[in-house]
Amino acid sequence: MYHVIEPAFLIDDLPGVGPKTKERLNSIHIVDANDVVFKIPNSYMSHIPVDLNSVEVEETVTAEGIVKTDPTVTYMRRGMNRLVFFMEANDIYFKVTFFNQPFLRDKIKVNETVKIFGKFNKLKQEMSAQKLIFNTNEKLEIRYALNKAMHNKTFKNLVKETFKKAQFKHDIPDILIEKYQLMPIKDALYLLHFPESFEDVNRARRTVKFYELFMYQVKIMEKRRQERVRDVETIVHYDIDQLKAFIQTLPFELTKDQKTSVNAICRDLLSDYSMHRLLQGDVGSGKTIVAGICVYAAKTARVQSALMVPTEVLANQHFESLSETFSGELNLALLTGSTTKKEKHEILNRLKSGDIDLIIGTHALIEDDVVFKNLGFIITDEQHRFGVNQREKLNNKARHKNVLYMTATPIPRTLSITTFGDMDVSIIKTMPAGRKPIETTWRRSNELDEVMSFIRSEHNRGHSIYVVAPLIEESETLDLITVNEIYELFMNEFGSQEVVLVHGQMKNDEKAQAMETFESLDKRILVSTTVIEVGINVPNATVMAIFNAERFGLSTLHQLRGRVGRSDKQSYCILISDPKTEQAAERMNIMTETTDGFILSERDLEMRGPGDFFGIRQSGLPEFKAADLAEDYRMLEIARDEAIQLFER
Numbered sequence: 008m009y010h011v012i013e014p015a016f017l018i019d020d021l022p023g024v025g026p027k028t029k030e031r032l033n034s035i036h037i038v039d040a041n042d043v044v045f046k047i048p049n050s051y052m053s054h055i056p057v058d059l060n061s062v063e064v065e066e067t068v069t070a071e072g073i074v075k076t077d078p079t080v081t082y083m084r085r086g087m088n089r090l091v092f093f094m095e096a097n098d099i100y101f102k103v104t105f106f107n108q109p110f111l112r113d114k115i116k117v118n119e120t121v122k123i124f125g126k127f128n129k130l131k132q133e134m135s136a137q138k139l140i141f142n143t144n145e146k147l148e149i150r151y152a153l154n155k156a157m158h159n160k161t162f163k164n165l166v167k168e169t170f171k172k173a174q175f176k177h178d179i180p181d182i183l184i185e186k187y188q189l190m191p192i193k194d195a196l197y198l199l200h201f202p203e204s205f206e207d208v209n210r211a212r213r214t215v216k217f218y219e220l221f222m223y224q225v226k227i228m229e230k231r232r233q234e235r236v237r238d239v240e241t242i243v244h245y246d247i248d249q250l251k252a253f254i255q256t257l258p259f260e261l262t263k264d265q266k267t268s269v270n271a272i273c274r275d276l277l278s279d280y281s282m283h284r285l286l287q288g289d290v291g292s293g294k295t296i297v298a299g300i301c302v303y304a305a306k307t308a309r310v311q312s313a314l315m316v317p318t319e320v321l322a323n324q325h326f327e328s329l330s331e332t333f334s335g336e337l338n339l340a341l342l343t344g345s346t347t348k349k350e351k352h353e354i355l356n357r358l359k360s361g362d363i364d365l366i367i368g369t370h371a372l373i374e375d376d377v378v379f380k381n382l383g384f385i386i387t388d389e390q391h392r393f394g395v396n397q398r399e400k401l402n403n404k405a406r407h408k409n410v411l412y413m414t415a416t417p418i419p420r421t422l423s424i425t426t427f428g429d430m431d432v433s434i435i436k437t438m439p440a441g442r443k444p445i446e447t448t449w450r451r452s453n454e455l456d457e458v459m460s461f462i463r464s465e466h467n468r469g470h471s472i473y474v475v476a477p478l479i480e481e482s483e484t485l486d487l488i489t490v491n492e493i494y495e496l497f498m499n500e501f502g503s504q505e506v507v508l509v510h511g512q513m514k515n516d517e518k519a520q521a522m523e524t525f526e527s528l529d530k531r532i533l534v535s536t537t538v539i540e541v542g543i544n545v546p547n548a549t550v551m552a553i554f555n556a557e558r559f560g561l562s563t564l565h566q567l568r569g570r571v572g573r574s575d576k577q578s579y580c581i582l583i584s585d586p587k588t589e590q591a592a593e594r595m596n597i598m599t600e601t602t603d604g605f606i607l608s609e610r611d612l613e614m615r616g617p618g619d620f621f622g623i624r625q626s627g628l629p630e631f632k633a634a635d636l637a638e639d640y641r642m643l644e645i646a647r648d649e650a651i652q653l654f655e656r
């Protein structure tokens with residue numbers, strides 16, 4: 008992507024770069040000329056003096072004034088010394104301190120004018136100085152994050168040499184440069200390394216950001232073009248009348264977004280382009296039903312479908328809920344690690360003969376012995392939890408490559424068009440009718456009594472309750488409540504007949520057994536760590552109480568909250584938290600303000616930055632050098648539109 012110099016050459020070809028320098032630069036990922044010019048400075052210091060009266064409390068600035076006293080140097084302890092003098096600038100008389108620069112003593116003389124860069128504190132009338140500025144014509148001083156691999160100055164010379172030697176390609180199309188008042192990428196990069204003013208830096212930075220976003224989108228469009236093969240083989244000629252009749256038999260009316268999604272997916276099935284679509288929607292928004300309806304459509308064309316999910320619990324759940332709605336209409340089968348040999352043998356035969364319309368399963372589906380008669384519709388749930396290879400392996404079993412990815416993780420649009428930019432996207436925003444929004448409250452830990460009595464009243468009404476606490480190491484406890492302590496608290500209050508504990512360190516079958524007592528309403532209070540994050544469905548539950556809620560990110564809190572509100576009963580989420588940071592308090596507030604997963608995800612992105620958004624850095628998000636996905640949202644949209652237009656031309 009960062010390929011603006013053609014022909015590219017290695018840093019070895021630059022004057023003064025020997026094996027040692029090469030090694031050091033390589034260690035900070037600078038290998039060739041493109042890396043050099045894209046090593047954008049990480050700070051710019053202005054050497055233009057400011058009026059110190061304009062500083063409010065404390066600011067890092069350049070001050071210009073007259074030296075009033077001779078500098079004195081005091082040695083503090085080994086290797087530490089301090090140079091102090093007084094100066095006057097803008098009618099302010101103040102003390103200047105340099106640390107460990109005793110040699111400046113000879114350069115600072117009473118009654119002479121000096122320029123000093125440092126942190127000026129107006130109230131204390133002093134400056135903690137960083138640099139004595141000699142009169143150069145350099146107006147901005149530049150710092151690179153070089154991790155001690157090289158001095159700033161040396162690197163800057165290297166950049167200069169690179170620009171001398173390099174031939175730049177023309178990258179951003181002229182009409183876009185004109186339309187958005189950008190500049191050629193070469194000029195922009197040059198200005199970032201050798202600016203005259205902050206204005207230069209800002210102008211240049213806009214161009215480089217656009218370049219990055221635009222080139223990335225172009226790359227995505229290329230990928231999309233490769234993936235969306237035009238091939239009559241991908242057409243699934245489903246029977247629209249049968250499909251309509253079937254939808255009529257559903258016990259509920261589809262929501263508007265569900266209808267739109269079904270239409271989009273069915274259009275993909277009928278088109279001679281292969282489907283490559285992402286279906287997004289909160290837990291409970293009705294994605295599975297949408298997928299099921301489209302599976303039914305495929306079945307009317309005698310095309311088989313597969314649904315792959317990341318865990319066995321989820322596979323079971325999908326199998327059960329789909330069996331409920333589609334039994335009699337579709338032949339379903341379940342294939343997981345727990346399927347017995349005998350069952351598996353039978354299932355594989357039925358798959359091969361075309362008897363099974365929809366197979367639901369885990370990774371077990373990608374094994375080589377799973378062979379279909381006519382696979383033409385592939386659905387992957389929470390696709391980001393599978394590796395690309397796993398997905399590919401399943402997709403390659405298909406005769407008609409129509410792929411639908413489903414996710415309950417609301418992904419902000421900025422990230423979605425970056426990570427999933429090569430896909431078409433359908434979004435289900437509205438929940439099925441009859442659902443009441445979950446009421447969320449934030450309580451301090453000293454309000455535990457109220458929390459408990461509220462839980463008791465919900466319990467008395469026959470409802471089920473989730474209680475979640477982060478798993479905490481004993482050594483960490485301090486003022487945090489551990490899951491075991493909470494378990495005891497609830498045992499004392501409700502008795503062992505009503506409370507069940509589940510945590511990540513339990514064995515799988517113990518866990519499953521414990522879950523089962525909660526799912527069957529045998530026990531109606533589940534105390535657990537976040538192991539329940541995926542795959543449990545108890546519509547009877549109306550309370551989600553989360554202890555030490557400040558320890559969770561917004562997306563986890565949102566996922567947890569999604570466990571309740573799955574029926575027409577009013578549900579509640581109680582966050583019990585004494586946040587120590589402003590950010591954590593902010594998260595609590597946001598949670599009480601909205602239940603909209605997309606709004607939450609946008610806020611999450613703002614607060615955490617794109618890198619951390621998915622929790623793990625596995626999402627394949629590009630790390631841009633100038634652009635910031637959380638900030639440069641508008642530009643990203645523009646870059647995307649322009650990339651699309653480029654491809655249409």
Ligand code: ADP
Nearest residue numbers: 259260261262289290291292293294295296439
């Ligand atoms: P998701 O897969 O998005 O979590 P599901 O498709 O499993 O959601 O739907 C959640 C629940 O809501 C299921 O019990 C389903 O039968 C029900 N449901 C789905 N769509 C509707 C609708 N339009 N009206 C009423 N209930 C619905």
Ligand code: MG
Nearest residue numbers: 290291294295
């Ligand atoms: Mg689901």
